[in-house]
Amino acid sequence: MKMMRGQNFFKGELKLLILKSLTKEPLHGYKLMKTIEACCMNLWKPTPGSLYPALEELKKQGLITVKKEAKTGRRKKEYEITALGRKKHLELAKNIEGLEKEFLQMHKDPELSQYTIEDGMYLLNTIKSLVTGELAGYKGTMLEFAMLSRQGKVSKKQEEEFKNAVIAFVKKTKQ
Structure with a gap:
């Protein structure tokens, strides 16, 4: 069974795809678009309007x-x-690789094996919409917490309290 990914998935990973493409050889814009399109199995191709601003940001x-x-x-x-x-x-690729490993591990659990990558992507998009919607006002706080947590500056108890607070908030907004 071929698993399809939505084009928004690829669009969200444009900078990673640019970096990945450039690890092989230097490329000009048009060739970069074609390389990324091939990398995305011809499911998505960046437009000049998305590619060139991303290139400028990566340059900066x-x-x-x-x-x-x-x-x-x-x-x-x-x-x-x-x-x-x-x-x-390499750092971004490790994160993606980690997500893929978690997904494969999830499929070893009989209770969770029924779900596809599309279900996982839908869940991630739902979380993203919460962060840009109901939780938008708290985005800076959440990113700060994530950074501190990643740097080991937050205790396990604080992490658990934060997760529980976010879960409670999401449940409350969905009622």
Whole structure:
């Protein structure tokens, strides 16, 4: 059975896809779009309106550079990943790999094995809509908490209290 991913899934991962594509070789914009499209199994292709702003943001973050610009004909910039960009790509790829491992582990549980990747993506999109909707005013607080937790500056008890508070809030908003 072929599992389909929604195009919004790929759009949300555009920067990771750019970094992944540039780990192989420097590319100009059009070739980058084609490479990303192939990487997404032709289910999604970034538009110039999404690709070029993402490239500019990655450039500002020091994750990519412009290797060279064509001097004749149509103006083409060739983008190259930096050492910092390679490091960031590996970090992001580990997170994705971790999610894939969790999903595969979940399928070993007979109670959960009935669910597909689409169900998992739907759940993630639901969580995302909560964060951008009902919980939008608390986004900064949640990100701060996530950062502190990731850095080991939050106790297990505090993590549990935070999770319980978010769950209680979500239950309350869904009544």
